[in-house]
Amino acid sequence: MADLTKLKPGEIALLQGNEAIARGALEAGLSLAAAYPGNPSSEILESLADSAASAGIYVEWSVNEKVAVETAAAASFTGLRAMASMKQNGVNVAQDFICNLTISGTRGGMVLVTADDPSGISSTNEEDARFIARLADLPLLEPTTPAECLAMTKFAFDLSEAIGNLVVLRSLSRLSHTRAGVVPGPLPNSRPRPHWDPKQAWSTTPVVAKHQAMKDKLAKAGQIMAGSGFNTYSGPPAPELLVIASGSSALYAAEAAALLGAADRVGLLKLACTWPLDEALLLKHLAAAGQVLFAEEVDPFIETEVKAFYAQHAPDLGVKRFFGKASGHLPRVGELSPGRLARAMGAILGLDWRGADPAYAAQVQQANAQLVPFREFGFCPGCPHRASYWAIKQALALDGRQGIVSGDIGCYTLGIHTTGFRRVNSVHCMGSGLGVASGLGKLKEQGFDQPVVSVVGDSTFFHAALPGLVNARWNQSNYLLIVLDNSATAMTGFQPHPGTGMTATGQAGTSVDVEDVCRGLGLDFQVVDPYDLAAAQEAVFDAVQGAPGLKVLIFRRVCALVQGRRGGHPYHMTIDQGLCRGDDCGCHRFCSRAFRCPGLSFDEKTGRAVIDEVVCVGCGVCAQICPAGAIRAEAKEAAA
Template identity: 35%
Template structure:
């Protein structure tokens, strides 16, 4: 039986994650090509497309990085295919080069870029607001605030993109991606066959002579889309009162809850902007003329606020517009915060913030999973190099090597930067550098770093942490895996061959749970100069259980001879280990049987699982 997300069952209602609702919306639009690079909070969108792809009528791929993903989707839309490309907000930085040009070239088949922004940095290195990318490139923007809107906007946005031949940005935030809500399905007709590419070099080849008229056509498209925004049901005015509120994205839900809580709905007029770019200037101007004061509620940057200020100034309106002077420019909003900003504008007393008295809870610093092979690599590196090396880290679960006792992340810039930035640091300072990078990140953007390091004769020891999957974002496949959730990978790429093909001559491969060999390889490579590579190869234990259907037959236990020195805990920080009665102990349920601890302390032994 096909997944309900694929069924042509209009009128059915399902409880969906926001990201699942986006998938359904794309299916209703007739999606034909989906590409991605996974990244929280967007990951469930491509993962769902991947899971249901055996029954779907679309092509899906996990691309090696966001730039490639958008280029594949861009080529598909030029062939007339309705296409979607998904990524987290920082991924748009990687994809920015083709994105800016795609806005000129256009999207004949329709092209939606899902940018999942992350106010509050729940799982990201920054809080950037990608509505600014849309203004920079010239893209219409839809911003859902509920699961139903996530579905509807995904559908309508793809159809709108195809109608105008304009790439469109669906801007979500973590709170929208991961909420759950009822979603009423619409029709899901089978997608037709793409029309195919039609040669038209002046429209599709952006040499300077063609780019100049392309830019004019882009501006004309945006003006036509402004008219769509003026009449869009996603932009609506509700309520009455001389105090106005303008809100977009998830902030619309915060405003609705705040007004409901405060009982102030009859005192304010609200303009909701679900279709926020291009700004519906006539609707906004009429709104500004109807109120005395405006509060703009939008997370992160004052994008709409500044556009409204410009609109008011151009039209000679004397109106007070408040926004980032009363609401923060960083982090997520909450209902109480928004309610108090509204109350302040209306001269009402603020509601107290919750000051709950809770018992002090034990600290739970982020930690590598029990049985994670990265722990073995990091432990060996600390044993060999200690503080004599600078550790260049990268994006992935292995960044959790940051904290004591492993302490193997001294700096980090972005995906793939460990090799390039590590080489730069070594060139500038002459210090010993060990650069850690995961297998998925290596294929994402580490290959060019290796090529650059070899070409420029950098002195860097690169450690590729090959756990056979893209672990942090949910075990998605990468070009190096041999198995995936839905079957074998027929074309796995060999990391060692790739590294040697890029000119690295000193390459060693080890199992990081074999500490003797791992330390010996690190000592040997550490004594060399130039670019050299250690591949620490061992599957993620969670992935091993899920995909390989294997579990180690043994677990560790602490012998009676334990002296209570706690070297095992203090050196490894494995979450399967704890203190009990003045001695170390192992939780057999959490233990994955890697036996790393056995190599660290002679008082730890192995026994058959379940005995």
């Protein structure tokens, strides 16, 4: 990321949606930003962290999303402008606080950014986080382009301050990770000095009176949003088909109308202010069209609300036909695309749209089916997680009682796939692996006789695993917790976390050690290097075979990508072609088939394993798995 204060006002720049949100916040006079990393939202805080020194603002990675929103609220209570950003899952983590904050209200402009991920491109779900706005009665803004990201973020701060409540801005992975021309505006010269009048209390009581005040704030927000000009209409005054769309879907719908050659038959009502809905605007456009299609991602949020609104006004508006997810014209799951919109609009207008002619489509489909294999995801070459799962798999196989591994969120989530030897049995949300293990570990009296292991990364450990661990300690659950400590939040781009002791802006913080947490809870723990496969395997085996209780292993080895930046791994790997048994190996290509490190390859011509010199990083782990001892690890200095 880059220092966004260096952008020149009035000079167009190619900015990512996330960078545009960050720049918009800086232009609005942001004083504090907090977040927990998660794609597709991470670059918002990263670019603010890189701008923090020049802008003179405070920026932090918080331990989780709930704390991030609380941290931002604190600044708001003192009159400062503040922002918390997160991916859709993070909104769930923060939800309890948000649903109370909306009753207490806020002071300095406060914005919550949720970057949703239709199709779950980098997520465990494709949840539509807009429902937080409906649930907590908060104003909701949905920009369409990076330029709108900047303008609407600025607007969001003004709106929040005008009504005294949090404002939600919703991005999408396709918007957060789209780059387009954005013209920055000026940055503010000063920010207010924070102060909290001790006579002022920010709380939710009396609940009913404050709930009423919250409703009034939302109504006021609706009026301000209606005058903002962000909702736009384009098309004929009385279109044959009215498309009501938000976010990227509005751009897809406009393009679909052009693809169909039906721009003169279709009207596009692009809603950027999507809660509360602009009722006067809706009445006007519903009155002028007999058919309405809703285009939005992922859930039918606008669709359902507009239909409910229509029901109130049906006697005046007359009969309308509604199309969208409920009618089956658009899919209820997955992201939308221009083609999906073109087919849906075509079906309504009696036009047929196909991307490719059928003969070409058949030919390309056949070529793909015959020639193009799937490209499997995998842990990086040298990744400590591959070694950790290898040890866990071997130890549980030796134990022989069908051990269960509950997983968690991070790179090591891939343990459910072949790269982790399919050794993970459950994955849900941050920290949930410990709760599931805690429950399994209490089922012995009911007859559950399988060993239980929970794996959690170091960043996730601090984010949401602690209550699950305390619960297990308190209730005397029996399981083995393995902390996969690679000293990085690797999945989302190596952001620091409490264990690393670094802060978002690169200063030294106070590091919080996993060991100290275990000591404090009175838990037995052992630190093991997963690169030492035999030691790691033995530690897991001993723990599951030993006396019942809650045990902790800390598998500590820095992320291979981080090690690469710190000067690399120590070994030069070779394969003794004379010792390698190739396909005749008792285990049938144990290294490239079973261990599956990308640095290991197989030469079909010679029938022997080879090291891919470009890919192998030299971690030395595979030398321990070859049954013939053919894989050699020599110290790099000696090899040179």
